[in-house]
Amino acid sequence: xxxxxxxxxxxxxxxxxxxxxxxxxxxxxxxxxxxxxxxxxxxxxxxxxxxxxxxxxxxxxxxxxxxxxxxxxxxxxxxxxxxxxxxxxxxxxxxxxxxxxxxxxxxxxxxxxxxxxxxxxxxxxxxxxxxxxxxxxxxxxxxxxxxxxxxxxxxxxxxxxxxxxxxxx
Amino acid sequence: xxxxxxxxxxxxxxxxxxxxxxxxxxxxxxxxxxxxxxxxxxxxxxxxxxxxxxxxxxxxxxxxxxxxxxxxxxxxxxxxxxxxxxxxxxxxxxxxxxxxxxxxxxxxxxxxxxxxxxxxxxxxxxxxxxxxxxxxxxxxxxxxxxxxxxxxxxxxxxxxxxxxxxxxxxxxxxxxxxxxxxxxxxxxxxxxxxxxxxxxxxxxxxxxxxxxxxxxxxxxxxxxxxxxxxxxxxxxxxxxxxxxxxxxxxxxxxxxxxxxxxxxxxxxxxxxxxxxxxxxxxxxxxxxxxxxxxxxxxxxxxxxxxxxxxxxxxxxxxxxxxxxxxxxxxxxxxxxxxxxxxxxxxxxxxxxxxxxxxxxxxxxxxxxxxxxxxxxxxxxxxxxxxxxxxxxxxxxxxxxxxxxxxxxxxxxxxxxxxxxxxxxxxxxxxxxxxxxxxxxxxxxxxxxxxxxxxxxxxxxxxxxxxxxxxxxxxxxxxxxxxxxxxxxxxxxxxxxxxxxxxxxxxxxxxxxxxxxxxxxxxxxxxxxxxxxxxxxxxxxxxxxxxxxxxxxxxxxxxxxxxxxxxxxxxxxxxxxxxxxxxxxxxxxxxxxxxxxxxxxxxxxxxxxxxxxxxxxxxxxxxxxxxxxxxxxxxxxxxxxxxxxxxxxxxxxxxxxxxxxxxxxxxxxxxxxxxxxxxxxxxxxxxxxxxxxxxxxxxxxxxxxxxxxxxxxxxxxxxxxxxxxxxxxxxxxxxxxxxxxxxxxxxxxxxxxxxxxxxxxxxxxxxxxxxxxxxxxxxxxxxxxxxxxxxxxxxxxxxxxx
Numbered sequence: 006x007x008x009x010x011x012x013x014x015x016x017x018x019x020x021x022x023x024x025x026x027x028x029x030x031x032x033x034x035x036x037x038x039x040x041x042x043x044x045x046x047x048x049x050x051x052x053x054x055x056x057x058x059x060x061x062x063x064x065x066x067x068x069x070x071x072x073x074x075x076x077x078x079x080x081x082x083x084x085x086x087x088x089x090x091x092x093x094x095x096x097x098x099x100x101x102x103x104x105x106x107x108x109x110x111x112x113x114x115x116x117x118x119x120x121x122x123x124x125x126x127x128x129x130x131x132x133x134x135x136x137x138x139x140x141x142x143x144x145x146x147x148x149x150x151x152x153x154x155x156x157x158x159x160x161x162x163x164x165x166x167x168x169x170x171x172x173x174x
Numbered sequence: 175x176x177x178x179x180x181x182x183x184x185x186x187x188x189x190x191x192x193x194x195x196x197x198x199x200x201x202x203x204x205x206x207x208x209x210x211x212x213x214x215x216x217x218x219x220x221x222x223x224x225x226x227x228x229x230x231x232x233x234x235x236x237x238x239x240x241x242x243x244x245x246x247x248x249x250x251x252x253x254x255x256x257x258x259x260x261x262x263x264x265x266x267x268x269x270x271x272x273x274x275x276x277x278x279x280x281x282x283x284x285x286x287x288x289x290x291x292x293x294x295x296x297x298x299x300x301x302x303x304x305x306x307x308x309x310x311x312x313x314x315x316x317x318x319x320x321x322x323x324x325x326x327x328x329x330x331x332x333x334x335x336x337x338x339x340x341x342x343x344x345x346x347x348x349x350x351x352x353x354x355x356x357x358x359x360x361x362x363x364x365x366x367x368x369x370x371x372x373x374x375x376x377x378x379x380x381x382x383x384x385x386x387x388x389x390x391x392x393x394x395x396x397x398x399x400x401x402x403x404x405x406x407x408x409x410x411x412x413x414x415x416x417x418x419x420x421x422x423x424x425x426x427x428x429x430x431x432x433x434x435x436x437x438x439x440x441x442x443x444x445x446x447x448x449x450x451x452x453x454x455x456x457x458x459x460x461x462x463x464x465x466x467x468x469x470x471x472x473x474x475x476x477x478x479x480x481x482x483x484x485x486x487x488x489x490x491x492x493x494x495x496x497x498x499x500x501x502x503x504x505x506x507x508x509x510x511x512x513x514x515x516x517x518x519x520x521x522x523x524x525x526x527x528x529x530x531x532x533x534x535x536x537x538x539x540x541x542x543x544x545x546x547x548x549x550x551x552x553x554x555x556x557x558x559x560x561x562x563x564x565x566x567x568x569x570x571x572x573x574x575x576x577x578x579x580x581x582x583x584x585x586x587x588x589x590x591x592x593x594x595x596x597x598x599x600x601x602x603x604x605x606x607x608x609x610x611x612x613x614x615x616x617x618x619x620x621x622x623x624x625x626x627x628x629x630x631x632x633x634x635x636x637x638x639x640x641x642x643x644x645x646x647x648x649x650x651x652x653x654x655x656x657x658x659x660x661x662x663x664x665x666x667x668x669x670x671x672x673x674x675x676x677x678x679x680x681x682x683x684x685x686x687x688x689x690x691x692x693x694x695x696x697x698x699x700x701x702x703x704x705x706x707x708x709x710x711x712x713x714x715x716x717x718x719x720x721x722x723x724x725x726x727x728x729x730x731x732x733x734x735x736x737x738x739x740x741x742x743x744x745x746x747x748x749x750x751x752x753x754x755x756x757x758x759x760x761x762x763x764x765x766x767x768x769x770x771x772x773x774x775x776x777x778x779x780x781x782x783x784x785x786x787x788x789x790x791x792x793x794x795x796x797x798x799x800x801x802x803x804x805x806x807x808x809x810x811x812x813x814x815x816x817x818x819x820x821x822x823x824x825x826x827x828x829x830x831x832x833x834x835x836x837x838x839x840x841x842x843x844x845x846x847x848x849x850x851x852x853x854x855x856x857x858x859x860x861x862x863x864x865x866x867x868x869x870x871x872x873x874x875x876x877x878x879x880x881x882x883x884x885x886x887x888x889x890x891x892x893x894x895x896x897x898x899x900x901x902x903x904x905x906x907x908x909x910x911x912x913x914x915x916x917x918x919x920x921x922x923x924x925x926x927x928x929x930x931x932x933x934x935x936x937x938x939x940x941x942x943x944x945x946x947x948x949x950x951x952x953x954x955x956x957x958x959x960x961x962x963x964x965x966x967x968x969x970x971x972x973x974x975x
Contacts, residue, residue, distance in 0.1 A: 026303075040208035041201015043433070045381040046466035050888035053381060081201035098199040102191055105856045109686030110198025111382040111433025117199065136896040143888070145381050145434050146686045148863025148926070149896040150904075151856055 012073050014039070015083025023070050030054045032070035033080060041081040041114045045143070052142030055115035056080045057087075062122035064141070081114035084121065096162030097121040097155075106155030108146035116142050116152060124160040132157065185699040186917075189852035192691045193705065194684070203431040206385035206402045211459035214387075215244050217449060218305035219462070220295035220312045221471065222287030225321035225543040225881020226334065229285055229294060229314060236311040237297055242304030245456050246312065247296045247448070249284030257281055257451055260442055260507070261416040263408075264514035265657040266346050266539070274346035274539070277337035279507035281417070281444045281451075287316070288336055288506035289543050290883055291471025296448050298460050321543040321881035325375075325503040326480040328540035336506055336541040345504050345513065345539040350521040351595055356534035359495030363486035367569040373557045374952045375478035375503065375874040376867075377891055378550045380685075382433020383469045388449040389459035396424045399450050403429040404439045404683050405723020408660065410715050412442040412510070418451065422715075425450075429713040432685035436864070437549035438473045439685065440725045441510035445472070470886045475874055476550025478503040479516060479557050485530075485565040491575050493584045495532040496524055498561055502539045505546035512548045513539065518656050519554030519644075519726075525593035526562040527604040527640045527818060528584040533594050543881045549725065551864055551927040552643070559641040563932035567638060571943065577638045577936070578608060578617075585640075597644055599816045601910040607842045608640060611820035614903055615840035620824065623837075633827045634837070635941025639933035642818040645921035646731035648811035664728070665720040666736035667806035668697070668744050672789035674782030675707040679806075681721015682733030683713050686860075687923060688853040689729060695849050696734055696917065700741045702768020702781055719806050727921030730849060731815045731912065738916040739807035747803060748784045754795045755779050755787060815912045815920040819843035823933035827941045832960030834870065834938055836900045843925050844907040847918040851906055854922045858904045861926020867894040868927070869934035873953050892953070942966070 007022040014037060021036055033039045033056070042065055045051035049067040056065045057079040079087050088095040097120050100106070107113040116139070123138040124130060130138070135156045136149070144152060197203050234246040260279040267273055283292045295312045299305035320334040322343055327333065329342040336343050360366065380402075387400040397420070403409050406427035413427075414420040432439060449460050464472060480501045486494040502516030521535035552559075566584075570577040585604045592598045620636055627634035647653060650661040667679040678697055682689055694708040711717055724733070745765055752770035753760040756777050764771045768781040787794055788803040824838040841858055848854050871892035875884040885891040911918030931952060938954050939947065946966035950958065 024303075034208075038210075039201065040205075041203070043205070043382070044207075044463075045383065045433075046888050048466065048887050048889055051381055051466070081199075085200065094196075094199060101199055102195040105192070105852050107195060107198055108688070108856060108860065109380070109382065109434040110194070110203045110431065111205065111380075113198050114201050132901070133897075139896040143381060143893055143895065145379055145436065145864070145893075146860045147856060148859035148861070148866075148902065149894075149899055150859040150863075150902050153896060153901065 008071060010070055010074060012075060013077045015079055016086060025071055027070045028066055029068040029070045029073055030065035033065060039080050039082050043111055043114060045111065050143065051112070052119060053112050053115040055118040055142065057118060057122060062119045081118060084117065095121065097124070097159035100159030100162055101155040104151050104155035104158055106147065106151045112142060112144045116144060120156040120159060124156065124163050130157065130160055185695040185705065186849050188695065188850065190691055190695055190705065190850055192688050193694060194688065194690045205382055205431045205433055206387055206400045207463045209387050209400045209430065211387060211389055213458045215298050215300060215456065215458050215460045216302045216305050217460050217462040218297045218302065218309045219293040219445065220297065220309050220314065222283065222290060222292040222294055224287060224316055224318050225290050225323065226319040227287045227316035228319060229283065229287060230317055231315045232295060233313040234295065236313065237308040240304070240308035240311055242300040243308045244298045244300065244458070245452065247282070247452060248294065249280055249282040252281050252451065253284055255451065257447065258417045260444060261412055262508040262513055263510050263659045265659060266348055266513045266517050268346045269349040274513055275340045276508060277340055281447045289545050290881060291545060292506065293444060296452060298452060298456060323542055323544060323876050323878045323881045325478055325501055325540065325542065328503070328542050329538060336543055340541060343541045345508065345541060347536065347538045348517050349536045351534040352532055353534040355532040356495045356497050359532045360484065360486045360497060363494055364489040365487045365569065365573055367485045367565055367572055369483050369564055369568060369949065371481040371483055371561060371564060372951045373477045373479040373481065373560055374868060374872070376476045376550055376872050377470060377874050378436045378438035378473060378476055379893060380434030380436055380438055383464035383466060384439065384443065384445070384473060385463040386446050386449045387459060387461040388453040390454040390457065396426065397450050397453065398426045398428065399446065400428045400430060401446055402432050402439055403427065404432065404435040404685060404725055405721065406683065406713055406715050407681060407721040408723055409442055409446065413447055413450065417447050426716045429683055435685045436551040437476065437553055437725060440723065441474055441548055467887055470891070471545055471883055474509045474546050474548035475505065476547065477557060478547050481561060483561045483565055485569050487569055487573065491573055491580050491583050493528055493530040496530050498524060498535040500535065500537045502537055503544065503547050504539050504541055505544045506541060507546050509546035509548035512546060515549050515554045516557070520558050522595045522597050523555050523558035523642065523644060524562060525595055526559065527586060527642050529586050531594060544876055551861065552924040553726065555643045555924065556928045556931060559639065559928050560932050563639045563641065564935065567936040578612060581608060581638065581640055597814060600813055600913040602816060602818050602844060603910050604640060604818060607818065607844055607907050608820040610905065610907060611822050611840050611842040614842065614905060615822040615824065615838055627826050633829055633941040633944065635825050635827065635937040635939065637823045637933045637935065637937030637940055639821045639929050639936065641821065641925070641929035642816055643924060643928050644814040644816060645727035646811050646815045647726050647728065648732065648814060650810050662722060663808050663810035664722055664732040664736040665806065665808050666733065666740045667719050667804070668737065668740040670744060670785045670788065670803035672786055674703065674785040676701065676703050677709050677711060678737060679711045679718045680733050680737060681718055681723065682729040683724040685724070687724065687729060687857065688850070692730060692849045692853055693734065693737060696737060697741065727817070727923040730917065730919045731915055731921045732809060732811055734917050734919060735811070735915045736807050736809035739809050740805045743805035743807065744803060747805065750799055751784050751787055751794065752779050755793060812914050815915070817843060817845050817920040817922060817925050819925060819929055821929040821933040823937040825937040825941055827938060827959060829945065829963055832956035832963065834954060834956065834959055836866065836934070838903065839900055840903040841926065841929065842905050842907050843922065844909045845922045846909050846912040846920040848906050849919065854906055855904045857922045858926045859902055861924060862902055862930050863894050863899055865927040865930030866899055866934060868952055869931040870953050870955065871898060
């Protein structure tokens with residue numbers, strides 16, 4: 006039996022009929038066709054499905070859509086706009102490009118969303134903080150080297166008052 | 175490459191930011207699971223819970239009656255339609271001359287299931303959920319049979335047979351090299367180093383799970399298959415010609431954005447065939463996306479060798495001979511290139527960087543009741559490198575010679591060099607790579623760091639690995655003589671559009687490698703067209719002339735060379751057009767930086783003007799030249815390429831806990847010329863992550879009795895996380911350009927995974943040496959390291975792996 010769900014996705018109000026068992030990731034990918042959020046595992050470990058829920062990074066494979074009633078969801082598609090960056094990439098997205106922090110791109114949306122939330126929550130990250138903070142996101146392409154560089158560069162770019170996108174070290 | 179000779183910035187050698195990044199960073203990538211077709215249906219496979227079982231009956235009636243179900247199929251349905259089994263692409267012959275055993279590899283298991291996860295029924299419904307619910311209602315009556323699991327004992331007498339008609343579960347016993355010369359050299363040796371090596375079985379784990387979306391159109395009696403695959407034309411050839419019996423014209427394979435492959439998406443998989451066949455049966459598109467737990471039991475695994483290896487040396491440490499005996503696990507069926515991995519891609523690399531004059535390898539390939547094993551990043555070459563570099567470092571320790579010095583005494587220094595195992599290295603400078611790695615890793619400062627660790631109660635170790643690999647598998651005729659059932663060339667097409675933009679069609683396939691940028695750099699450098707105006711098209715058999723895909727680090731060396739050949743033709747034709755427009759002889763036309771010039775004059779035409787003239791041929795030599803500017807080329811290499819490098823790993827071990835940390839990892843690689851250093855270094859980083867994963871974390875574990883996969887999820891299989899690996903020091907050496915392809919490139923995709931495992935283990939063994947530990951198997955988990963320390967201390971005179 007379908008239930009009604011109202012929430013905000015990427016700044017826009019959304020009301021939809023959903024099956025009660027619908028996961029947030031299924032709702033985003035299948036009903037809203039926001040396919041930038043990916044599914045890479047079935048045990049909530051790979052983090053490819055990471056989105057922001059009321060500003061916190063969560064794994065959308067591990068959350069029922071119905072739990073998000075009235076909440077504010079940001080996906081990778083809405084991150085740049087949410088940063089108020091006037092259409093340009095969010096500083097974390099820009100840093101990933103600058104530092105070659107992505108290869109196949111599949112883990113990337115989740116990585117970027119996790120990284121943006123990590124930096125927002127904890128300013129002044131060290132390399133060890135970044136490595137520990139990305140524990141919930143798996144990448145098989147990069148050996149994490151450039152992802153760590155990108156997150157540190159993105160943190161610089163996200164500092165209040167920093168206008169220009171981050172540059173690679 | 176040559177130094178820039180003009181004001182124009184050079185594209186080749188520049189770390190250009192990637193063209194493909196924007197879509198991946200904004201969620202606009204399109205992977206197979208993102209594709210939804212009108213009237214889409216969804217598939218779920220019923221998979222065997224048993225490693226080995228006779229399928230007595232399958233009752234699908236309840237499933238067919240379940241809500242939302244469109245169809246349920248079993249192996250009997252495919253057999254009734256004469257759907258063939260999956261083919262193996264490489265024929266290996268045993269020492270006695272007999273061809274390998276190729277037992278049937280059914281698309282859906284029929285009569286018997288041979289590994290946990292073997293697909294036994296296909297359920298198609300209106301939603302994934304409906305298909306899953308219905309799959310629960312498929313009743314399979316299994317008669318469980320004893321299973322063969324363990325690689326080392328699969329060929330023992332009395333083991334359950336995986337396939338009737340394959341005695342001793344032995345697919346082939348293959349020999350390579352001069353056995354008599356090798357045995358004679360061992361008889362003369364002053365020192366022999368012997369190792370028992372397990373090359374641990376791995377699960378590739380691309381983060382995008384495999385996925386297929388197949389459709390059939392009655393309009394043209396054709397199929398379109400979206401699939402997460404590394405080589406769409408090979409998929410099409412195998413599926414059309416060998417399994418479904420279709421002309422290639424009726425089958426279009428599209429591999430859109432693909433989320434990592436590492437070899438595991440080279441192959442023609444059963445699911446791809448089953449869905450394609452079913453799409454016509456039901457007259458609707460059908461999609462399947464693996465759940466991760468399903469990937470663990472259906473993606474081809476990697477490695478899984480058990481080896482006895484020996485190295486014979488004279489009193490001065492000169493290598494005299496190497497003797498290797500390997501048992502390689504094929505799993506339950508022969509996957510697409512499984513047979514070539516532990517043979518052609520393995521034993522041919524046992525010379526490494528050294529002048530070892532005599533080498534003999536014997537490889538027994540065995541079937542077991544496990545998931546098929548096939549190429550995984552490096553495919554045979556990591557296994558060979560691990561054998562060679564573990565032997566060399568162990569010999570150095572046993573003979574009390576510095577490991578770097580022992581390598582130097584045996585390096586190949588003059589090229590071309592024909593190894594005793596069938597390859598001819600065209601070029602290389604192994605001493606330079608090692609010297610640079612020793613410098614970058616500050617090995618001079620190592621003793622002080624070791625002493626500092628010791629003062630803190632820790633053990634520090636330094637490990638070396640000097641790898642070589644053979645990439646761009648070729649030439650086709652030689653590969654054919656060695657058993658390949660496919661060509662190994664690459665195709666490329668350059669289409670210059672009327673306004674001077676360029677569309678490049680390549681048979682290579684990018685699934686993370688950044689071809690859209692690297693290939694555009696090559697074209698931009700050559701034609702003087704900005705890379706923003708160059709589009710690289712790949713991954714669609716309806717658009718690309720032909721292709722052999724991406725694996726074996728072949729894209730730039732083979733695919734890039736095909737593009738260069740097509741560019742030669744473009745330039746030649748464009749010069750003729752320019753000669754006509756400039757009223758000069760074609761031999762007087764020079765072309766540089768996008769401008770055609772009559773030599774020694776200021777009379778010029780831009781590339782864009784020539785392009786326009788080719789399509790608006792008003793002032794054009796129509797009587798001697800066709801309009802248009804579109805050329806294609808096929809390139810078949812004359813030799814492999816031979817990337818090589820020196821890797822150094824420095825570890826610190828806590829002897830109380832066995833916990834091991836990599837303190838420094840230094841990689842110096844000779845890839846010949848490099849198009850985009852940023853991308854190349856990224857490839858090395860990724861390879862290192864996987865190689866370190868193999869050395870310290872990852873291990874696919876089956877229960878030897880039941881054949882159940884014990885490491886069947888990310889909770890059990892130790893994938894490297896960001897906190898498990900260090901930052902790397904990576905340098906691409908000035909390099910020795912490949913001598914036989916137009917770009918002088920060698921390929922870089924697998925090096926990191928090939929070179930790093932022995933460096934790590936050699937380092938750990940160096941650290942543990944003072945405690946009497948002499949051997950250790952991968953992965954060197956804290957538990958294993960701790961056990962090795964305990965065993966060595968309990969019995970200091972004997973060796974306990």
